[in-house]
Amino acid sequence: AQSCAKPKYVIGMSLMTLTNPYFETMAKSAELYAAADCAKLVYYGGNMSEAQQLNQIEAFIQRHVNAIMFAPADAAAASSAVLAANHAHIPVFTIDTNVDMKSLKRAGGHIVEFVQSNNVELGETAAKEVIAYDKSALHGAPVELGWVDYPFATSVQDRDKGFKTVIDGDKAIHVVSRLNGKGTTPGGLSATAAMLSAHPNVNVIFDINAPSGLGAVDAIRAANKTGKVAVIGLSGSQQAVQAICDNSVYKAGALQDPSLESKIEVANIVKYLHHESVPKLVLTKTYSVTKANCHDMLKIAYP
Amino acid sequence: MARTETTPTPPATPSAAAPRKSFRLPPETGIFIILALIMGGMELLTGNFLTVGNISTLLVNTITIGLLAVSETFVLLIGGIDLSVGAVQALSGVAAAVVINHTPLGWPGAILAGILAGAAIGFINGAITHYVNVPSFITTFATLGVAASIPLIVTQANPIPIFDNTFNALGQGYVLKIIPIGVLIMLLIAAIAHVVLSRTAFGVKVYAVGGNRHSAYLAGVNLARIDILCFTLSGTIAGFAGVILAARLASGYPTAGSGASLFDGIASAVVGGVSLFGGSGSVAGALLGAIVIGTLTEGMDVLDLNTYWQPLVIGVVILLAVTLDTWKSGLFRTLMRRIGGAKV
Amino acid sequence: MARTETTPTPPATPSAAAPRKSFRLPPETGIFIILALIMGGMELLTGNFLTVGNISTLLVNTITIGLLAVSETFVLLIGGIDLSVGAVQALSGVAAAVVINHTPLGWPGAILAGILAGAAIGFINGAITHYVNVPSFITTFATLGVAASIPLIVTQANPIPIFDNTFNALGQGYVLKIIPIGVLIMLLIAAIAHVVLSRTAFGVKVYAVGGNRHSAYLAGVNLARIDILCFTLSGTIAGFAGVILAARLASGYPTAGSGASLFDGIASAVVGGVSLFGGSGSVAGALLGAIVIGTLTEGMDVLDLNTYWQPLVIGVVILLAVTLDTWKSGLFRTLMRRIGGAKV
């Protein structure tokens, strides 16, 4: 990488939240990649509020940033923000979660590029892990699955969709409970604790993100059900992958690579600003994490 | 003991009779000065804070919190609290979106639906609080749940896009190419609310009820009417906020106003000098409080302050601001108020 | 909406003279009956709600909100409010995690650090509120920002894992294999707080200050001491909550207690009969209020009620519960309170 005395570009980045290690990593690595390309990155977390993110985009427009990186909390409500940037002739690049293209098009807005780890695929991967899970521990009992959900985020809705289509195909798996784990560790903890006491036969927990999965692990441990209940699901954080390596409660999962997403997106932004062409859509690889490959995955997993 | 006898003078003419009016700074002066200081500070730090564009963005970003501060003022003044205003935004935004997408009523119907949804929740708040005599904290906690759930149930958490440009102009359009329509509406509503509270008989009664409910009752004030009206007005204005937010986002957003923003309206009003115990404060103060909080939030973004530091800096600056506001009224008044029955 | 406002009847004969003690049901009876009704209802609906395991889970899930309700009670009783308790949890959890990972002090040091962090924020709240005479809403809004920011800055939003089993037992361990240690600590703290408020001279003064601050001052009560102690106790108990949560999560979690859970402690206390205006309510009531809210939340989960419906159902049930509690004290007392100066 070259070193620059003064950044040539300013990129504004608004992420749905910064209090999830996944996005934290996305922001931090984007900052590094941007610096390497002589650009300055300014990033904010939106506390899962589309209105707050709109305000942040307005602030970017005011300070005439050269490009905007955007991970909206809500796809359908994000078109205003993109439109505002369009009016100010600032290119918008979405990451992780896209704007709802149908409404955006209808409103006459456009984005340059979208980098995503395929969320539907993540859900499907996790579902396949559940199906592939060695059920010898269950002694022939059917899989009773508890679903630690967070249905308010578009990305999670996609994961849910992917998970559901695959799981619905397996008659031996029954979803007995689906609760809101708020996407946080405390939320995952309370939801799982409630599931375990309401449905004592629950033996697999599916989680939609690593923080809530870690909460589920805590709940299982607290209920003295270690070994009886497995957690399988989105498990991108190092803590979660490490747990899989340790063959603890966390058995397997799906992983996305936020750092890679940032790397591609920043590279494309810089290209675009140099008037080079960029692809409209980049799907980054997602991974299936198992005890077998967990040590490799640790290198990808975010801190 | 010697008898010290002063010659009695005839009673001084009661000063009450004197027709001169002593000039007093309005109580909002303090918060206004603070706002000026904060803006000045931002300008010094950034070098380009006070541009027309930036101020306009700032005001646009303050629409929601400003309207919520005004709406909250009506309820705080009678000694109540309204936790539902945040969720009402979601409800009325979704109501407007549903009307525009699924009925032939178009944007006028949508606007009306949004406002009426807010008014209805407000009316329920007032009626239950008054007649069932439950603390308004509880009533509005319950309606917060109701107003937050309905949009989620209706939309299954998926925002409903709005493509009506006339409607969306409420949040995105400009008058004379420079004044955002939403800001205009906010200022208009605030001005009307200010006049209502400071110049009408209704306003006098609102302050009376908040100042001493029992005394107001004995003076013949219709408590039911005042309670219900104040809550209904609060809900109505929150409904406006929801409509404008929906127009800004071009969608009915079912989780609008959730989370910690619950507090923003109340916090703004309190920063602007409205008492949580009723009976004192003004709409102008509340609005200034909202602009202070809005400016700080905006300023943090413009200053590139790390997200993690923002709550800390905003909190500390607000504390300093209110402290200054308290002190400007002189140390003795301060001390007296501390001792003299003011609640902590 | 016609309604005749009937008025208070005082007892016909002044109960006065009699030096004998008239037997009175404790004021918490109402909320206790309501809790029983809710639990009974849940049992009917699910068929297996009242199992030892479920009750134990329920209590474990109530630890945080229960402790926050107790902590909030101290502040509400003197007519204040403490918005910082949620964020204090994050601060003290992270403090404990940092001490355990980066110092040789081990679990005792970690526990102490967590509690001290809470106490420090509480002390600051009390001192600023009292001496600077800023409404506690503002002070604690500011310290909420501070207490929420510091853990984020320290951890960069990444939870700090805690591997000390003794420490984690606080949140995960059991006494006699059946009673969760965390629940025991919560009940112990609540019991101590209840005794302190109802049986000590300090407690009498707390109620006096909340009942009428100026009168308490005239009676010679040291307002500074009461204010600062109440806020410090509130912070300390919130610190306990943070430590136990960290132990449950086996990590210092930098965003613990954020979002709408800000309200849970206050809401529990109010549901349990603690007045937002100071001077009335009890720790026992607040704890019962927390268990009511905890039971409802847990119950919704056990019933697998759709997430979107939960806020609505919880809100409505709480409203009904408090209404019932209000009515049980007799329609006339109720009306009298409504008219007689009680704030809405």
Add this chain to the structure above:
Amino acid sequence: MSAVLAERGGSLALSGIVKRYDAAPVVRGIGFTLRAGRVTALLGHNGAGKSTVLKILGGAERPTGGTILLDGAPVGFATPREAEAHGIAVVWQELRIIENLTLVRNFFLNREITRAGLVDRAAMRAHVVRALAAHGLDADPDAPAGDLSPGDRQMLEIIIALDKGSRFLLLDEPTSALNASEITRLLETVRRLAAAGTCVVIVTHKLGEALAVADHVVVMKDGDIALDAERGELSEADLAYYITGHRREATPLAEAAPRSAFGGDTMLDIRDLSAGNCLDASLEIHAGRVVGLYGVAGAGQVDLLEALFGVRKLRGGRITLNGTPYIPSTPRAALARGFGFLTDDRKRNGFIPDMTISKNIVLASIRRFARGPWFDADACDIQAKAMASRLAIRSPLTMHVRRLSGGNQQKVIFAKWVTAKSRILLLAEPTKGVDIGAKAEIHGLIRELAASGDTLLVCSSEIEEILEIADVVHVFRHGVCAGQGIPRAEAEAKSLLALSL
């Protein structure tokens, strides 16, 4: 005798004391000396600064300038607690009873009896039961003090202050809510304490009371001292002269042509009315008359007024108003039927503390001060100005009522009900805490209103007041109307008092 005790018991002296609020001086560099074993009466018009002086001595306010000398040494009290530590106990004009605490807890507030860190409830309760009994206060020690009537609350406060056995006892209008026999007993107690070496200051507007109990008289006027003298040969007329600044030629009212007690139409016909402590009262009230209701606190006369105004539930009885049945429901409805009600509990429900004098005055008749939806601030100011000058409310009309002196607050409430132009005015203790000048003015207003055809029902714990203004008197005893319709011509203090006990 008192001189000897004074040597032994020390003194409390003020010197050059100044107190300003927002630059407005309310005490202007005054000084006087209080000595042990003596009773000082502190007199003066409403707003003269009496309570302010007591607040300074009691540590509730800090003087802007000047010194306090305790036994000759300068002291400063930053808080009431410090004053109390120096042996000063105060009964404040704005009572400090805390309504949500029980009598016992109020009694021992900040001096709780504890055992092993916990309050000793049994010991405290036993002490309180004894103390209440000793002073004849009939009240449940475990009930919230807010349930007491204003008179009982004042009595409780006095008992608490006496219980502290302090060297200095400062009493700010302790008798304003007490009845005649309670007052007599209190004054005896004060004399006894003084004889035992206590230094007592008593603020009062009842000059007879002052002369009966005091050794030493200080009169304040607009923040200055108008008189500082031994009681000696001072007469009530002398005191009135120093207080008001002029000599008043007799009392025109009392000697005005007596009006017939009855006559005119029957305005109100009350049959067998029971409410609160009032039992089966039957009264016939004639239009254009001032009807005095006399009785000790809790005898039911105030309950009758409250019932008529719809703030106390009727247990039974019929009321006919101008020939049509009247069932009181709410104050609003009562106002609509032409009633007005001046409460005897001014601090609790008399006014809106953080509202201006003007707005408080028009609150009960706000419709008349509105043009459409608009509040007519000018009309409000004109009315307030007129009332203020008539009743000598000397504070600026934009001042919040919270900051007025007690007597001036009372005048604002009275002004509110005069402004409301009710045809039937129910007045509970209308002149509580009002100075002699304004009291005469209020009495005059009451007579004027009656002359213009209004009907007034007046409860007063002062027999003299009843005798001065009433055309006809009803006496209540234990809830029963024991003396029915005694015309003023036939009424005299002794017989009324006897009927009431």
